[in-house]
Amino acid sequence: MMLHELELREVGDVSGKTLLHLQCHFGLDTMSWTRLGARATGVDLSDAAIDLARSLSAELGLDTRFICSNIYDLPDVLDEQFDIVFTSYGVLCWLPNMDKWAEVVANHLKPGGIFYIADGHPMMNVFEMSEAGNLIPTYSYLNEEWLWEGGEPSYAGEGIIESPVYEWQHSLGEIVTALAKAGLHIEYLHEFTHCFFRFFPTMVQGEDGGWRLPEYNESYPQIFSIRATK
Numbered sequence: 001m002m003l004h005e006l007e008l009r010e011v012g013d014v015s016g017k018t019l020l021h022l023q024c025h026f027g028l029d030t031m032s033w034t035r036l037g038a039r040a041t042g043v044d045l046s047d048a049a050i051d052l053a054r055s056l057s058a059e060l061g062l063d064t065r066f067i068c069s070n071i072y073d074l075p076d077v078l079d080e081q082f083d084i085v086f087t088s089y090g091v092l093c094w095l096p097n098m099d100k101w102a103e104v105v106a107n108h109l110k111p112g113g114i115f116y117i118a119d120g121h122p123m124m125n126v127f128e129m130s131e132a133g134n135l136i137p138t139y140s141y142l143n144e145e146w147l148w149e150g151g152e153p154s155y156a157g158e159g160i161i162e163s164p165v166y167e168w169q170h171s172l173g174e175i176v177t178a179l180a181k182a183g184l185h186i187e188y189l190h191e192f193t194h195c196f197f198r199f200f201p202t203m204v205q206g207e208d209g210g211w212r213l214p215e216y217n218e219s220y221p222q223i224f225s226i227r228a229t230k
Helices: 005-011 028-035 047-060 071-077 098-107 122-126 172-181
Strands: 018-022 039-044 065-068 082-088 109-120 127-129 135-137 144-148 165-169 185-192 223-229
Touching: 005 082, 005 109, 005 223, 018 028, 028 039, 028 047, 028 082, 039 047, 047 065, 071 098, 098 109, 098 172, 109 122, 122 127, 172 185, 172 223
Parallel strands: 018 039, 018 082, 039 065, 082 109
Antiparallel strands: 109 223, 127 135, 144 165, 185 223
16 A cells, blocks of 8 residues: 555545546556545556556556556546546656646536645755755745756665656645636645654654654644645
């Protein structure tokens, strides 16, 4: 099971429900939802990721469906609505337009259906960490496009990314407003002072698996979750 207790608790029972997982990468979380009883469909831009997801699903004997598509093009590829639309961790930074993203979410959500996202808190993207272990405000919290020129290690920990990488910063205000404009009703916005990966080198992992900044006494939000209905 690749899902965290947070998502399991906040999404709730998925037995017998249809679930669309946006930006599923190679589908481990999508297949976890299948194991929990959902009729799950995963979508990702990467051909390689979807090929691997399909291979893993077949190897495990699961009936999880995977579709290769740009998220913004999904309404032209998939003419279905779902009980649950789900997305999590490291997703919004790859999308330049929150309004268009939220419209895709709403398009594929049944009336009365649930949308759920858990992702890195945009506040954490503001900081760099000094050699002394201090958080230094460096980047804008508000909406911004970033270009990494390459030569950085891959987040997977192997090799160097040689090609330029574009990422986008989206404030919580921009995210929530986009969902509201698309006609969704926000049930809650939660913020948490831990995350599920080592964002900064001084982070310490707790017994619950979460990474925290002990020297800052949990002063900064590191992930957020939103649950909304249509």
